[in-house]
Amino acid sequence: MAPIVPSVAPAAATAVTPPPAPAASTDLGLDIQQLADLESRCAKLDQLDYFEVLMLERTATPADIKRAFYRESRTYHPDRFFHMDSKELKERINDLYKRVTEAYYVLRDDTKRKKYVVDVTGPERAQKLRFTEASEAETKAAAKKEQEEQIGTHPKGRQFFQQAQKDADAGNWSAAERNLKMALTYEPSNARYKERLAEVQKQSQDEARDKGGSFKIR
Structure with a gap:
């Protein structure tokens, strides 16, 4: 006589709550x-x-x-x-x-x-x-x-501009001029960069003229 196997009720399916769907995004930068x-x-x-x-x-x-x-x-x-x-x-x-x-x-x-x-x-x-x-x-x-x-829109442009400001503060006009020209390669229409470059170039010329005058006196 075959052994009697007790019937076992199938296990109840565990309800799984799906994770919330992320907000649908668009290509406009807003969901x-x-x-x-x-x-x-x-x-x-x-x-x-x-x-x-x-x-x-x-x-x-x-x-x-x-x-x-x-x-x-x-x-x-x-x-x-x-x-x-x-x-x-x-x-x-x-x-x-x-x-x-x-x-x-x-x-x-x-x-x-x-x-x-x-x-x-x-x-x-x-x-x-x-x-x-x-x-x-x-x-x-x-x-x-x-x-x-936060001046400028290009990170490299901002970086060169900030370095130029430091150079100008230290009186290193040639380095300041060089870095401002580099900043303008990234943002050629940036009016602030152009204005600062003109200021630095004028300061550099004035200083060179003053030095030239002092040499002549000697």
Whole structure:
């Protein structure tokens, strides 16, 4: 008689939760969700106050404001999209980034922020969304400061320019001139490099003339 083998119920299949799918990316430098966010925010940009632009509560601390600005800047800085063909999309990115920058330079100032909170929580909110003291001149000054902190777009160009600055500070005009010319090979249309080269060349000529004069006196 064959032995009786007890029946064993098949093991229940273990449910495996698939990993979350990564956000679908595009060849524009933004994923699908970021593109949707960009469209949504730009459509109502003129109705947003600066806290909403930076996606912050009105109780945000200076540290919160700074973090929010750097987050938005990393995502929407126009330099990331210079290669983009879509002029319309570039304009949207520029509009949002300008407003983000404007918001930051108002909200990071304690005095301006306090006044702004009063303005946007009052009955004239719609007329006070843009802080009047955040003039175009101030925004340009902020952009200029940012440009000065990281001059140039090509890493090699920046490297040679920085070395030229060190050479000029040390009074080594020929080396400074040589490095500025190298920087211009990477960024031939960089106005700042050209301006600095002209300054260095003039300084070098003036020094050579002074030395020539002193030799004649001797």
